[in-house]
Amino acid sequence: MSISHTLLGLLESGPRHGYDLKRAFDERFGHDRPLHYGQVYSTMSRLLKNGLIEVDGVEAGGGPERKRYAITDAGVTDVAEWLARPEKPEPYLQSVLYTKVVLALLTERDAAELLDTQRAEHLRLMRDLTRRKKDGDLADQLICDHALFHLEADLRWLELTAARLDKLAKEVRR
Amino acid sequence: MTTPTATGALLSAHDLHKTYGSTPALAGADFQIHAGEVVAVMGPSGSGKSTLLHCLAGIVPPDSGTVRYKDRDLSAMADAGRSALRRSEFGFVFQFGQLVPELTCTENVALPLRLVGVHRKEANARAREWLERLEVDDVHDHRPGQVSGGQGQRVAIARALVGNPGVIFADEPTGALDSLNGERVMELLTDAARDTRAAVVLVTHESRVAAYSDREVVVRDGKARDMAGVG
Numbered sequence: 375m376s377i378s379h380t381l382l383g384l385l386e387s388g389p390r391h392g393y394d395l396k397r398a399f400d401e402r403f404g405h406d407r408p409l410h411y412g413q414v415y416s417t418m419s420r421l422l423k424n425g426l427i428e429v430d431g432v433e434a435g436g437g438p439e440r441k442r443y444a445i446t447d448a449g450v451t452d453v454a455e456w457l458a459r460p461e462k463p464e465p466y467l468q469s470v471l472y473t474k475v476v477l478a479l480l481t482e483r484d485a486a487e488l489l490d491t492q493r494a495e496h497l498r499l500m501r502d503l504t505r506r507k508k509d510g511d512l513a514d515q516l517i518c519d520h521a522l523f524h525l526e527a528d529l530r531w532l533e534l535t536a537a538r539l540d541k542l543a544k545e546v547r548r
Numbered sequence: 549m550t551t552p553t554a555t556g557a558l559l560s561a562h563d564l565h566k567t568y569g570s571t572p573a574l575a576g577a578d579f580q581i582h583a584g585e586v587v588a589v590m591g592p593s594g595s596g597k598s599t600l601l602h603c604l605a606g607i608v609p610p611d612s613g614t615v616r617y618k619d620r621d622l623s624a625m626a627d628a629g630r631s632a633l634r635r636s637e638f639g640f641v642f643q644f645g646q647l648v649p650e651l652t653c654t655e656n657v658a659l660p661l662r663l664v665g666v667h668r669k670e671a672n673a674r675a676r677e678w679l680e681r682l683e684v685d686d687v688h689d690h691r692p693g694q695v696s697g698g699q700g701q702r703v704a705i706a707r708a709l710v711g712n713p714g715v716i717f718a719d720e721p722t723g724a725l726d727s728l729n730g731e732r733v734m735e736l737l738t739d740a741a742r743d744t745r746a747a748v749v750l751v752t753h754e755s756r757v758a759a760y761s762d763r764e765v766v767v768r769d770g771k772a773r774d775m776a777g778v779g
């Protein structure tokens with residue numbers, strides 16, 4: 375999962391201090407793997423260098439955790455591009471897709487569109503695999519079937535999430 | 549009046565509305581399909597997929613909007629005309645309960661031909677060819693109650709194809725089958741349709757079944773979205 379895009383997306387919903395950003399990330403996405411402060415600050419310095427964020431204020435006392443960061447227009451564009459780009463379908467995508475959906479809702483983007491785009495991408499790959507299966511031998515068929523069943527599970531998750539989007543939006547924006 | 553039909557579409561619908569009581573089943577649905585094309589119609593339960601299929605096939609008249617097949621406007625035709633068109637141009641496969649229990653499998657498959665005046669011998673011979681192609685000729689003299697679900701479904705597909713239809717309408721054709729049978733049925737259906745240049749409107753909620761299509765349309769809240777250009 376792209377930590378820098380996730381942090382950038384969190385900044386889009388409002389400027390935050392480094393410690394605040396880490397806390398927001400851990401609460402929403404870091405249940406099993408909280409971020410280190412080091413990761414946050416190395417990411418912030420890279421995003422600063424690339425012009426995707428800027429320092430919006432510094433609290434007295436110094437130290438990197440006292441800086442307040444804000445997203446720039448270039449940063450907003452970068453988040454938009456990342457959210458709109460479908461992920462390459464593969465097993466165990468859920469965490470990045472979940473992150474994208476939550477961020478889209480947080481930043482008031484069209485989360486349904488994101489899910490539809492991903493759905494189309496999944497079905498495209500499923501079609502390719504189905505064709506390959508037809509032309510292949512038994513080994514090809516078994517390998518393709520394995521992939522197809524995993525993709526099917528992803529797709530069911532996408533559909534279920536689409537159906538629960540209004541509910542999720544309420545919880546996320548609370 | 550001219551309706552905006554995409555060039556070359558075999559069957560197309562524009563701005564379909566259909567309300568049952570106070571339930572809007574279709575609310576401005578558009579659709580089109582070309583000869584030889586297999587289109588999957590997907591979407592949540594109750595979104596209007598079957599209603600769309602019924603309107604496209606002329607089984608249910610929409611409240612408003614147009615349906616065109618070749619150069620004919622179904623929405624302007626009387627019931628009798630639409631029935632005749634259905635018999636001669638369309639084939640149907642549903643989830644269950646479609647074979648006539650009193651007839652043998654051969655007679656079931658021959659039925660659409662008999663209804664348009666083909667003689668018994670000729671109709672039965674053509675039925676046997678399709679039963680063979682769908683790998684169920686061994687049960688040709690059984691009645692529907694004496695065959696398995698998968699065999700019955702293949703017989704139903706043979707019946708949908710026997711009249712060389714322009715469009716085959718299939719509503720959850722594999723809904724009652726296990727994965728292996730469902731996939732074989734899809735393979736046989738799509739191969740046969742491509743060979744005869746029939747278009748297939750395939751309603752399904754299973755993505756592995758939809759993967760046999762050329763493109764998918766998602767129905768939500770009575771509107772149909774073509775996913776071909778998405779992403």
Ligand SMILES: Nc1ncnc2c1ncn2[C@@H]1O[C@H](COP(=O)(O)OP(=O)(O)OP(=O)(O)O)[C@@H](O)[C@H]1O
Nearest residue numbers: 568571572573591592593594595596597598599600
């Ligand atoms: N004959 C009917 N009389 C009354 N209401 C109907 C009729 N047919 C459909 N409806 C209603 O219209 C809406 C759309 O139904 P439709 O059967 O088209 O959905 P569907 O997408 O095919 O669902 P499913 O996946 O469950 O088969 C539903 O709310 C349904 O209850």
Ligand SMILES: [Mg+2]
Nearest residue numbers: 597598599719
């Ligand atoms: Mg239905």
